[in-house]
Amino acid sequence: MSREGARGSYAERQTNVVVGESRWPMAGAVVAAIVLTLLLPDDLRLAPGWVLPVVEGLLLVALIAGDPGRISRRSTALRAASIALVGVLACSAVWSTIRLVDDLIHGGKETGSAASLLQAGGTVWACTILAFSLLYFELDSGGAAARAHRMPVTPQLAFPQQLSPELNAAHWRPRYVDYLYLGLTNATAFSPTDVMPLAAWAKIAMGIQSLVSLLILGLVVARAVNVFA
Incomplete structure (x- = not known):
């Protein structure tokens, strides 16, 4: 069978098959991002210490309540809440990066100590990985709920299993761990x-x-390195 034929049959096998992903890996990533945000120095946060964690926590609770267990319910309200949550996480991570870079260039209280600098930099870096992994998870092919019902013939993010369907079993869908790996390697x-x-x-x-x-x-x-020297 040709590659085109294999790809077509792969897409056909996924039609009308609902394969919902567990909500908990995604929820765990959001909780981890909230904890990291709380660990950031005050001057690296987008808002006062309690604001972003509360907003992110409320959005996460709404998502879990609206579609608990496995992500398979397609709803405009849930989709809006998911995008809002990812948007807040991404904006927070990018803002923290901007503030950290500004402190590094102009001098800040984190830059005087190598330990404080590495801790702040590592926390911001981890926040960006989680935020972008959730961004990929939410935007790819219409989100997890849409992917649960049907994978598109032409993916937006092409994983090896999608480029070579014969490598995996029928009905394969990318899970959050796949997007976390993407965020880390990128x-x-x-x-x-x-x-x-x-x-x-x-x-x-x-x-x-x-x-x-x-x-x-x-x-x-x-x-x-300069501080250590």
């Missing part, structure tokens, strides 16, 4: 590894994450 390699961005939004998001990660790691390491 943050360390500063470029795609095994997941290819095909949609314009995916290329833009991965490009922004690469630049953000490069700024954090490059400037933080350089400053820390």
